[in-house]
Amino acid sequence: MYQLFRGWIPDFPAVALPLMKTLPPPSLPAAILSFDFDGTLHDPAGNPPVPTAFFEVIRRLREEKQIVWGINTGRSMPQMVEGFVESRFPFIPDWVVAREREIYLPNAFGRWVPHLPWNQRCEKEVHGLFKHARKLLDRMRKEVEEHTGAQWIEMEGEPAGLISRTLEEMEWIVTRITPMITVEPQLSWQRNSIYLRFGHRDFQKGSSLSEIAHLYGLPAARCFAMGDSHNDLEMLDPAHAGMTACPANAVPEVTAKVLANGGLVARGVHGEGAIEALEHFFSEK
Numbered sequence: 001m002y003q004l005f006r007g008w009i010p011d012f013p014a015v016a017l018p019l020m021k022t023l024p025p026p027s028l029p030a031a032i033l034s035f036d037f038d039g040t041l042h043d044p045a046g047n048p049p050v051p052t053a054f055f056e057v058i059r060r061l062r063e064e065k066q067i068v069w070g071i072n073t074g075r076s077m078p079q080m081v082e083g084f085v086e087s088r089f090p091f092i093p094d095w096v097v098a099r100e101r102e103i104y105l106p107n108a109f110g111r112w113v114p115h116l117p118w119n120q121r122c123e124k125e126v127h128g129l130f131k132h133a134r135k136l137l138d139r140m141r142k143e144v145e146e147h148t149g150a151q152w153i154e155m156e157g158e159p160a161g162l163i164s165r166t167l168e169e170m171e172w173i174v175t176r177i178t179p180m181i182t183v184e185p186q187l188s189w190q191r192n193s194i195y196l197r198f199g200h201r202d203f204q205k206g207s208s209l210s211e212i213a214h215l216y217g218l219p220a221a222r223c224f225a226m227g228d229s230h231n232d233l234e235m236l237d238p239a240h241a242g243m244t245a246c247p248a249n250a251v252p253e254v255t256a257k258v259l260a261n262g263g264l265v266a267r268g269v270h271g272e273g274a275i276e277a278l279e280h281f282f283s284e285k
């Protein structure tokens with residue numbers, strides 16, 4: 001099974017990476033597109049996992065609408081690069097947000113370079129918060145390990161997270177830790193099916209998208225975001241994206257949020273839904 005948070009397993013793929021580049025950049029970017037990867041663009045059962053037609057639409061919108069685009073994912077950067085290869089991306093995006101908070105930009109050779117001002121600030125804040133919240137995290141770990149079969153994760157670059165056995169078990173865990181975490185207002189978590197990653201309230205997919213928008217000098221109104229799961233909720237907020245969408249396979253909470261903000265719930269699943277959303281927001285009527 002393709003695990004969403006495989007960044008937790010330190011196995012950099014032993015594949016020869018082809019030279020992958022971005023499309024020539026637009027002279028004056030006019031909109032930013034932010035896509036979640038797994039479950040939104042990528043369907044593990046699809047062949048190819050990301051529809052070829054998706055890239056054709058991106059290429060066309062690049063020329064006609066001066067869009068820039070990126071992937072906003074829970075994956076680590078190495079696992080995202082593996083995804084580009086596996087899904088046979090004909091060109092790479094203009095930016096990646098990895099582990100829901102780290103920003104990477106490709107250089108002229110297609111190598112992914114960390115956006116240091118943001119990433120270093122993020123790392124410093126997260127480190128300080130986890131040090132401060134150590135006792136609370138230990139209490140939550142004890143609670144989870146006493147009452148469930150979920151696995152607690154602590155490793156380099158991943159200070160705290162867990163993997164439950166079932167969705168029901170994750171629901172139980174979330175119900176249990178929600179009141180516990182209120183004593184530490186800056187501590188939050190990102191949830192994606194049976195995976196949960198603790199983090200800093202101010203560093204998630206939404207704030208990361210706004211930092212990207214800041215780099216391009218564009219307002220939230222010119223940002224489009226699309227996702228399918230709980231860890232996409234922040235970027236599907238009008239504070240970060242004026243145009244929002246989800247595929248038909250999104251979890252109910254995401255569908256509800258997109259509808260509440262006048263976004264598009266696609267009829268199609270995964271990448272087909274993404275194509276539909278792009279036509280909805282960016283094609284001439």
Ligand SMILES: [Mg+2]
Nearest residue numbers: 036038039229
């Ligand atoms: Mg997803």
